[in-house]
Amino acid sequence: MVNDRSGPGRSYITAAKIKPPVGIFVLGMHRSGTSLVTSLLHEYGFGFDGPHLPPQPDNPLGFWEHQEIVEIHDDFLQRLGRTWGDPRPFHPDEFDGKAAYWARERLREVLDRDFLSRPLWVLKDPRTARLGPLWKPILDTEGLNPKFLIVVRSPIAVERSVARREDFSTHKTLLLWLRHYIEAEAWTRGAQRSWVLFEDIFRDLRGVIDGALRRLEFDDRQFSVKQAALDAILDPKLVHHNSEGDLKSELWSANPWVVSVWEALKMMTAGQEKDAVSQIDKVRNSIGVADDLMNSDPSVWDVDVLRHRLKAVISSRKKLVNSSESGIPTEECSRSR
Secondary structure, three states, rough: EEOOOOOOOOOOEEEOOOOOOOOEEEEEEOOOOOOHHHOOOOOOHOOOOOOOOOOOOEOOOOOOOOOOHHHHHHHHHHOOOOOOOOOOOOHHHHHHHHHHHHHHHHHHHHHHOOOOOOOEEEOOOOOHHHHHHHHHHHHHHHOOOOOOEEEEEEEEEEEHHHHHHHHHHHHHHHHHHHHHHHHHHHOOOOOOOEEHHHHHHOOOOHHHHHHHHHOOOOHHHEEOOOOHHHHHHHHHHHHHOHHHHHHHHHHHOOOOOHHHHHHHHHHHHHHHHHHHHHHHHHHHHHHHHHHHHHHOHHHHOOOHHHHHHHEEEHHHHHHHHHHHHHHOHHHHHHHHH
Protein backbone atom coordinates (compact mmCIF):
# COMPACT_ATOMS: atom_id res chain seq x y z
CA MET A 1 0.00 0.00 0.00
CA VAL A 2 1.14 3.53 -0.81
CA ASN A 3 -0.03 6.49 1.19
CA ASP A 4 -0.95 9.75 -0.55
CA ARG A 5 1.81 12.10 0.60
CA SER A 6 -0.22 15.28 0.29
CA GLY A 7 -1.51 15.08 3.82
CA PRO A 8 -2.79 12.86 6.62
CA GLY A 9 -6.04 10.98 6.51
CA ARG A 10 -6.07 10.49 2.73
CA SER A 11 -7.26 7.40 0.92
CA TYR A 12 -4.87 4.51 0.33
CA ILE A 13 -4.14 3.13 -3.10
CA THR A 14 -2.75 -0.17 -4.25
CA ALA A 15 0.57 0.33 -6.02
CA ALA A 16 0.67 -3.02 -7.82
CA LYS A 17 -1.30 -1.94 -10.89
CA ILE A 18 -0.20 1.68 -11.28
CA LYS A 19 3.46 1.47 -12.27
CA PRO A 20 4.91 3.23 -14.19
CA PRO A 21 3.32 6.50 -12.99
CA VAL A 22 -0.10 7.23 -14.44
CA GLY A 23 -1.31 10.79 -14.83
CA ILE A 24 -4.52 12.68 -15.50
CA PHE A 25 -4.79 16.16 -16.96
CA VAL A 26 -7.94 17.89 -15.73
CA LEU A 27 -9.07 20.34 -18.41
CA GLY A 28 -11.87 22.88 -18.69
CA MET A 29 -12.69 26.55 -18.81
CA HIS A 30 -11.94 28.72 -15.78
CA ARG A 31 -14.76 28.56 -13.21
CA SER A 32 -16.06 25.31 -14.69
CA GLY A 33 -15.45 23.05 -11.69
CA THR A 34 -11.93 21.82 -12.43
CA SER A 35 -10.82 22.65 -8.88
CA LEU A 36 -13.66 20.61 -7.42
CA VAL A 37 -12.93 17.60 -9.63
CA THR A 38 -9.20 17.74 -8.88
CA SER A 39 -9.86 17.88 -5.15
CA LEU A 40 -12.08 14.80 -5.49
CA LEU A 41 -9.35 12.99 -7.44
CA HIS A 42 -7.00 13.84 -4.58
CA GLU A 43 -9.17 11.66 -2.34
CA TYR A 44 -8.70 8.82 -4.83
CA GLY A 45 -4.95 9.13 -4.41
CA PHE A 46 -4.03 11.43 -7.31
CA GLY A 47 -1.79 14.35 -6.46
CA PHE A 48 1.48 16.16 -6.99
CA ASP A 49 4.39 17.39 -4.91
CA GLY A 50 5.72 20.92 -4.77
CA PRO A 51 4.02 24.28 -4.11
CA HIS A 52 0.25 24.51 -4.39
CA LEU A 53 -1.42 27.71 -5.55
CA PRO A 54 -2.89 29.16 -2.33
CA PRO A 55 -6.66 29.47 -1.84
CA GLN A 56 -8.35 32.77 -2.69
CA PRO A 57 -11.68 34.30 -1.60
CA ASP A 58 -13.26 33.20 -4.88
CA ASN A 59 -11.96 29.65 -4.39
CA PRO A 60 -11.68 29.06 -0.62
CA LEU A 61 -11.12 25.29 -0.93
CA GLY A 62 -8.06 25.85 -3.09
CA PHE A 63 -7.29 25.61 -6.80
CA TRP A 64 -5.35 22.32 -6.69
CA GLU A 65 -2.85 23.79 -9.13
CA HIS A 66 0.93 23.57 -9.04
CA GLN A 67 2.11 27.13 -8.48
CA GLU A 68 5.17 26.81 -10.72
CA ILE A 69 3.12 25.34 -13.57
CA VAL A 70 0.76 28.31 -13.41
CA GLU A 71 3.67 30.76 -13.29
CA ILE A 72 5.32 29.11 -16.31
CA HIS A 73 2.08 29.25 -18.27
CA ASP A 74 1.55 32.91 -17.37
CA ASP A 75 5.15 33.77 -18.23
CA PHE A 76 4.82 32.07 -21.59
CA LEU A 77 1.61 33.96 -22.36
CA GLN A 78 3.15 37.24 -21.23
CA ARG A 79 6.12 36.74 -23.57
CA LEU A 80 3.59 36.42 -26.37
CA GLY A 81 1.87 39.62 -25.27
CA ARG A 82 -1.09 37.68 -23.94
CA THR A 83 -2.93 36.72 -20.76
CA TRP A 84 -5.24 33.76 -20.12
CA GLY A 85 -8.14 36.12 -20.84
CA ASP A 86 -6.96 36.86 -24.39
CA PRO A 87 -9.66 35.46 -26.73
CA ARG A 88 -7.53 35.63 -29.88
CA PRO A 89 -6.64 32.38 -31.66
CA PHE A 90 -3.10 31.08 -31.30
CA HIS A 91 -0.83 30.93 -34.33
CA PRO A 92 1.28 27.77 -34.68
CA ASP A 93 4.45 29.89 -34.78
CA GLU A 94 3.78 31.00 -31.20
CA PHE A 95 4.55 27.46 -30.03
CA ASP A 96 7.81 27.22 -31.98
CA GLY A 97 9.80 30.22 -30.72
CA LYS A 98 12.13 30.90 -27.81
CA ALA A 99 9.26 31.52 -25.41
CA ALA A 100 7.88 28.04 -26.08
CA TYR A 101 11.34 26.45 -25.86
CA TRP A 102 12.08 27.88 -22.41
CA ALA A 103 8.56 27.14 -21.17
CA ARG A 104 8.89 23.49 -22.21
CA GLU A 105 12.26 23.13 -20.51
CA ARG A 106 10.84 24.45 -17.25
CA LEU A 107 7.63 22.42 -17.53
CA ARG A 108 9.60 19.25 -18.20
CA GLU A 109 11.69 19.86 -15.08
CA VAL A 110 8.66 20.41 -12.83
CA LEU A 111 6.82 17.45 -14.34
CA ASP A 112 9.74 15.12 -13.66
CA ARG A 113 10.36 16.42 -10.15
CA ASP A 114 6.87 16.85 -8.72
CA PHE A 115 4.57 14.63 -10.79
CA LEU A 116 6.35 11.61 -12.20
CA SER A 117 7.72 10.79 -8.75
CA ARG A 118 4.19 9.72 -7.76
CA PRO A 119 2.35 6.52 -8.79
CA LEU A 120 -0.80 8.53 -9.59
CA TRP A 121 -0.49 12.18 -10.52
CA VAL A 122 -2.91 14.89 -11.58
CA LEU A 123 -2.17 18.17 -13.34
CA LYS A 124 -4.72 20.92 -13.47
CA ASP A 125 -4.59 24.48 -14.76
CA PRO A 126 -7.42 25.79 -16.98
CA ARG A 127 -4.82 27.48 -19.19
CA THR A 128 -3.72 24.00 -20.26
CA ALA A 129 -6.95 23.59 -22.23
CA ARG A 130 -5.57 26.06 -24.80
CA LEU A 131 -1.89 25.15 -24.44
CA GLY A 132 -1.94 21.68 -25.92
CA PRO A 133 0.65 22.58 -28.59
CA LEU A 134 2.99 23.61 -25.77
CA TRP A 135 2.53 20.34 -23.87
CA LYS A 136 2.30 17.72 -26.63
CA PRO A 137 6.02 17.79 -27.56
CA ILE A 138 6.86 17.26 -23.89
CA LEU A 139 4.55 14.29 -23.57
CA ASP A 140 5.77 12.81 -26.85
CA THR A 141 9.50 13.14 -26.13
CA GLU A 142 9.06 11.78 -22.60
CA GLY A 143 6.98 8.86 -23.84
CA LEU A 144 4.05 9.79 -21.63
CA ASN A 145 0.44 8.89 -22.36
CA PRO A 146 -1.62 10.71 -19.77
CA LYS A 147 -5.37 10.47 -19.59
CA PHE A 148 -7.66 13.48 -19.80
CA LEU A 149 -10.67 14.32 -17.67
CA ILE A 150 -12.52 17.29 -19.15
CA VAL A 151 -14.99 19.14 -16.94
CA VAL A 152 -17.90 20.82 -18.74
CA ARG A 153 -20.10 23.53 -17.28
CA SER A 154 -22.96 25.63 -18.66
CA PRO A 155 -21.59 28.71 -20.50
CA ILE A 156 -24.00 31.01 -18.70
CA ALA A 157 -23.00 29.65 -15.29
CA VAL A 158 -19.34 30.12 -16.23
CA GLU A 159 -19.95 33.64 -17.55
CA ARG A 160 -21.70 34.72 -14.38
CA SER A 161 -19.02 33.17 -12.19
CA VAL A 162 -16.22 34.82 -14.20
CA ALA A 163 -18.06 38.16 -13.99
CA ARG A 164 -17.75 38.07 -10.20
CA ARG A 165 -13.96 37.99 -10.51
CA GLU A 166 -13.02 39.64 -13.81
CA ASP A 167 -14.11 42.77 -15.66
CA PHE A 168 -14.90 40.81 -18.81
CA SER A 169 -17.82 41.43 -21.11
CA THR A 170 -20.29 38.60 -21.64
CA HIS A 171 -19.20 38.18 -25.25
CA LYS A 172 -15.52 37.94 -24.31
CA THR A 173 -16.17 35.29 -21.66
CA LEU A 174 -18.33 33.23 -23.99
CA LEU A 175 -15.65 33.41 -26.69
CA LEU A 176 -13.09 32.23 -24.14
CA TRP A 177 -15.45 29.42 -23.14
CA LEU A 178 -15.66 28.37 -26.79
CA ARG A 179 -11.88 28.55 -27.28
CA HIS A 180 -11.12 26.49 -24.18
CA TYR A 181 -13.43 23.61 -25.07
CA ILE A 182 -12.89 23.55 -28.83
CA GLU A 183 -9.10 23.61 -28.40
CA ALA A 184 -9.12 21.11 -25.53
CA GLU A 185 -11.16 18.73 -27.67
CA ALA A 186 -8.75 19.14 -30.58
CA TRP A 187 -5.52 18.40 -28.74
CA THR A 188 -6.89 15.47 -26.75
CA ARG A 189 -8.59 13.79 -29.69
CA GLY A 190 -7.32 10.25 -30.01
CA ALA A 191 -6.16 10.11 -26.39
CA GLN A 192 -7.91 8.37 -23.50
CA ARG A 193 -10.35 10.95 -22.22
CA SER A 194 -13.54 11.25 -20.25
CA TRP A 195 -16.01 14.12 -20.15
CA VAL A 196 -18.00 15.01 -17.02
CA LEU A 197 -20.77 17.54 -16.54
CA PHE A 198 -20.21 19.77 -13.53
CA GLU A 199 -23.91 19.84 -12.67
CA ASP A 200 -24.07 16.01 -12.63
CA ILE A 201 -21.49 15.84 -9.83
CA PHE A 202 -24.04 17.33 -7.44
CA ARG A 203 -26.62 14.75 -8.45
CA ASP A 204 -24.41 11.65 -8.21
CA LEU A 205 -20.89 12.45 -7.03
CA ARG A 206 -19.61 8.90 -6.67
CA GLY A 207 -21.26 7.69 -9.83
CA VAL A 208 -19.81 10.51 -11.94
CA ILE A 209 -16.22 10.24 -10.67
CA ASP A 210 -16.16 6.44 -10.54
CA GLY A 211 -17.66 6.31 -14.03
CA ALA A 212 -15.09 8.76 -15.39
CA LEU A 213 -12.23 6.71 -13.96
CA ARG A 214 -13.64 3.48 -15.40
CA ARG A 215 -13.84 5.11 -18.84
CA LEU A 216 -10.18 5.99 -18.37
CA GLU A 217 -9.55 2.29 -17.69
CA PHE A 218 -8.76 2.52 -14.01
CA ASP A 219 -9.72 -0.48 -11.91
CA ASP A 220 -12.09 0.32 -9.04
CA ARG A 221 -10.06 -2.04 -6.89
CA GLN A 222 -7.13 0.39 -7.05
CA PHE A 223 -8.97 2.80 -4.80
CA SER A 224 -10.28 2.78 -1.28
CA VAL A 225 -12.12 6.07 -0.94
CA LYS A 226 -13.98 7.28 2.10
CA GLN A 227 -17.43 8.57 1.15
CA ALA A 228 -17.38 11.00 4.08
CA ALA A 229 -14.24 12.62 2.68
CA LEU A 230 -15.92 13.14 -0.69
CA ASP A 231 -19.09 14.52 0.90
CA ALA A 232 -17.03 16.99 2.92
CA ILE A 233 -15.65 18.47 -0.30
CA LEU A 234 -19.00 18.77 -2.06
CA ASP A 235 -20.58 21.91 -0.64
CA PRO A 236 -23.56 23.06 -2.76
CA LYS A 237 -23.36 26.48 -1.09
CA LEU A 238 -20.13 27.14 -3.00
CA VAL A 239 -22.04 26.91 -6.31
CA HIS A 240 -23.34 30.42 -6.93
CA HIS A 241 -24.31 30.07 -10.57
CA ASN A 242 -26.15 27.21 -12.24
CA SER A 243 -28.14 28.72 -15.08
CA GLU A 244 -28.59 26.18 -17.84
CA GLY A 245 -32.29 26.96 -17.92
CA ASP A 246 -31.58 30.51 -19.15
CA LEU A 247 -29.39 29.38 -22.03
CA LYS A 248 -31.76 29.40 -24.95
CA SER A 249 -33.69 32.49 -23.91
CA GLU A 250 -30.54 34.58 -23.55
CA LEU A 251 -28.17 33.16 -26.13
CA TRP A 252 -29.88 31.09 -28.77
CA SER A 253 -30.36 33.82 -31.36
CA ALA A 254 -27.22 35.83 -30.53
CA ASN A 255 -24.68 33.07 -29.96
CA PRO A 256 -25.52 29.93 -31.97
CA TRP A 257 -21.90 28.73 -31.79
CA VAL A 258 -22.02 28.69 -27.99
CA VAL A 259 -25.28 26.79 -27.91
CA SER A 260 -24.11 24.31 -30.55
CA VAL A 261 -20.88 23.53 -28.70
CA TRP A 262 -22.71 23.32 -25.37
CA GLU A 263 -25.09 20.76 -26.84
CA ALA A 264 -22.14 18.85 -28.30
CA LEU A 265 -20.30 18.82 -24.98
CA LYS A 266 -23.35 17.39 -23.25
CA MET A 267 -23.38 14.69 -25.92
CA MET A 268 -19.73 13.99 -25.05
CA THR A 269 -20.63 13.44 -21.40
CA ALA A 270 -23.35 11.02 -22.54
CA GLY A 271 -20.86 9.00 -24.57
CA GLN A 272 -22.05 10.20 -28.00
CA GLU A 273 -18.58 11.28 -29.05
CA LYS A 274 -18.76 10.72 -32.82
CA ASP A 275 -21.75 13.00 -33.35
CA ALA A 276 -20.40 15.53 -30.84
CA VAL A 277 -17.02 15.78 -32.58
CA SER A 278 -18.74 16.36 -35.92
CA GLN A 279 -20.82 19.18 -34.42
CA ILE A 280 -17.78 20.78 -32.77
CA ASP A 281 -15.82 20.58 -36.01
CA LYS A 282 -18.54 22.53 -37.84
CA VAL A 283 -18.29 25.33 -35.28
CA ARG A 284 -14.49 25.17 -35.33
CA ASN A 285 -14.47 25.66 -39.10
CA SER A 286 -16.90 28.59 -38.89
CA ILE A 287 -14.83 30.27 -36.18
CA GLY A 288 -11.72 29.71 -38.28
CA VAL A 289 -13.23 31.69 -41.15
CA ALA A 290 -14.14 34.50 -38.74
CA ASP A 291 -10.63 34.43 -37.27
CA ASP A 292 -9.11 34.91 -40.72
CA LEU A 293 -11.32 37.92 -41.36
CA MET A 294 -10.66 39.54 -37.99
CA ASN A 295 -6.91 38.95 -37.94
CA SER A 296 -6.50 41.80 -40.42
CA ASP A 297 -7.11 44.15 -37.47
CA PRO A 298 -5.88 42.57 -34.19
CA SER A 299 -7.40 45.38 -32.10
CA VAL A 300 -10.91 44.07 -32.73
CA TRP A 301 -10.17 41.04 -30.55
CA ASP A 302 -9.89 43.03 -27.35
CA VAL A 303 -13.59 43.67 -27.07
CA ASP A 304 -13.30 44.93 -23.52
CA VAL A 305 -10.73 47.57 -24.47
CA LEU A 306 -13.06 48.66 -27.24
CA ARG A 307 -15.97 48.70 -24.80
CA HIS A 308 -14.11 50.97 -22.38
CA ARG A 309 -12.99 53.23 -25.22
CA LEU A 310 -16.56 53.49 -26.47
CA LYS A 311 -17.81 54.37 -22.99
CA ALA A 312 -15.15 57.08 -22.73
CA VAL A 313 -16.13 58.53 -26.11
CA ILE A 314 -19.83 58.50 -25.23
CA SER A 315 -19.12 60.16 -21.89
CA SER A 316 -16.96 62.79 -23.56
CA ARG A 317 -19.62 63.54 -26.16
CA LYS A 318 -22.31 63.83 -23.50
CA LYS A 319 -20.19 66.38 -21.64
CA LEU A 320 -19.69 68.28 -24.86
CA VAL A 321 -23.42 68.32 -25.61
CA ASN A 322 -24.32 69.34 -22.05
CA SER A 323 -21.74 72.12 -22.08
CA SER A 324 -22.99 73.40 -25.40
CA GLU A 325 -26.58 73.43 -24.19
CA SER A 326 -25.69 75.21 -20.96
CA GLY A 327 -23.42 77.74 -22.65
CA ILE A 328 -20.56 76.89 -20.28
CA PRO A 329 -17.30 76.46 -22.21
CA THR A 330 -15.12 73.46 -21.43
CA GLU A 331 -11.58 72.59 -22.39
CA GLU A 332 -12.90 70.15 -24.97
CA CYS A 333 -15.35 72.74 -26.30
CA SER A 334 -12.53 75.20 -26.65
CA ARG A 335 -10.39 72.67 -28.51
CA SER A 336 -13.24 71.82 -30.83
CA ARG A 337 -13.74 75.41 -31.95
